[in-house]
Amino acid sequence: MLAKYDIDYVIHPHHNKRVDTHRTDDPVEAEDFLMNLLASSARIHSIRHEGVELNKVQSDQMLRVAAERLASRLLGGALGIDNVEVKHRFGLTA
Secondary structure, three states, X not given: OOOOEEEEEEOOOOOOOOOEEEEEOOHHHHHHHHHHHHXXXXXXXXXXXXXXXXXXXXXXXXXXXXXXXXXXHHHXXXXXXXXXXXXXXXXXXX
């Protein structure tokens, strides 16, 4: 059985060429993993759903959600405010 989401990535793209794959059935876990990849400046090669690579709009939407969640977490931590305040002040969802 195929995992619902496959994310191909390279952890240290400047020093490493090996592409790894993260597999999960949970869309929230996939977004969490994308958040961690974005935070670590990893290279994201592709995002697949049920074995089919997402088109540009779909993958961009997943990356946007992950980026907004990451930005929200960083702002909340840096400013010592909760998710509600981050949403009110910056328009970012948690």
